Amino acid sequence: MTIEAKICGITTREALDAAIASGADYVGLVFCTKSPRHLEIDEASELARHARGRVKIVALTVDADDATLAQIIDEVSPDYLQLHGTESSERVAAIKQRFGRPVIKAIAVATSDDAAGAQQYAGSADVILFDAKAPPGAARPGGHGRTFDWNVLNRVAGRMPFMLSGGLGPANVAEAIALTRATAVDVSSGVESAPGVKDIELIRRFLQAVKTAKQG
Template sequence: MTTRAKICGITTPDALEAAISGGADYIGLVFFPKSPRHLAIAQAKALAAQARGKAQIVALTVDANDATLQEIVDEVAPDILQLHGREVPERVALIKKQFGRAIIKAIPVASADDAASAQGFTGAADLILFDAKAPPGSALPGGNGMTFDWRALEGVAGAHPFMLSGGLGPDNVAEAIALTQPMAVDVSSGVESAPGIKDPSLIHRFLLAIKTAKQT
């Protein structure tokens, strides 16, 4: 199995080109005003047009209402909606049905019990994203550059197709893949020179590390 790669929080054409030329399978566009990677609809629409047909376009939202989701779907036309808030399984299922998009549901993990909560989203989400739980008081549910103990996934990893996130970068992604065998890995801050500023050289290093990682 070849592990797929997602570069999240793309904000510029140069970063997007680095992701695509390096072989990223997914590119993530963030719609969350508190994030340094937040995009206006017009920005996101232009980046989506650049990526379309070359990588899967993922729109990341955090507890977005239906009107916001509808605008994103209508204007940006993402392939996938990533729900990174406190959405419950019923809400996830409703979004999937209403907007006709594949769904990635983020699960914040600090313990095995947190990881086990993914079971509640079986059938509602197409893919689970296990991310490090944000520190208390953080304004951001993800993109904080924090890892978690990957052993927390031992009891659930085989039960769900999943994407691994949280503190990944060029220097640790191969180890993460070897230990957890995810379907895909996701990076944001780990390929940045500053919050929200993607470094094309780090993007290429990250993608190369995935290609050379030990995979089953």
Template structure:
């Protein structure tokens, strides 16, 4: 059994090409001004057009209002919205109904109790993404390169399919997959040389590791 892979926070054509050539199943574009991976609509549209039909397009937002989601939906027609803020289950359902896109809902995790919060979203989101909780005082909810104790997913992972994120790299993704058996793995900072700057070779190595890992 192998998992799908997502390269998130893509900003350049070189990074996108590396992701597509490496067999990424999802490519993610970030629409959150506080993130070093934030994209303007015009650049995102150009990259999304190149990726369409080759990988599923994910638009990451953080507590975005309807106007922002509508602009993104109209401009880049993503396959998924990744809601990475404090959106309630009601907000997830509302966004899915209004914009007709599948939803990945991010759930920040440090403890097994945090992981259990995913049950709130399983009937309204198409996929749960478990990410490490942001450090105290952080200005964005993800992309910090932090892992978490994967064992806290033991109970919930038997109940729901999920995407694993949080500090994954080419060197630890195989171990993470064996420990958690996710449906998909997601990387952003783990394939960068500095915040927001993707490295083509790291993308290649990550995808190769994820695609060849055996989960049992």
């Protein structure tokens, strides 16, 4: 089975081209002012134009209101919306219906109960993304380079397709795929030389490791 890969937090055309050339299936554009990877609408729109038709474009938001989402849809036209906040299953369903885009719902995970809670989104989200819970007091929900105990996904592994995130990088992504049986993986800080600065070689190495990985 082919494992899909998403390079999130793309901010430059150089990083975008590297992700596409190395075989990324998705690229993520972040709309979160507290993130070092945040993009203004015009920046994101330019990157999306360059990427369109070459890779799936994901717009990541955190508890965004309808006006913000409408502007992103109108000016960036992503293929997917990624909801990385505290959105309820009802809110996810409403966003999907209103904006007509498939939705990736991020679930913050520290325990097996957190993972099991993803079931409530089964009827609304198109993709579940398991990510590590942010450290206490963090200003944003993701992109901290933290892993979590992958064994807490044992109750869902093999029962539902999901994307895995949280502290992944070239050195551990194959192990993560083998252990969790994730059908897709997502990386941001794990392919950076500094917060928000993508490293071309790390992108290449990460995607090569995903291509050669095998599910357990």
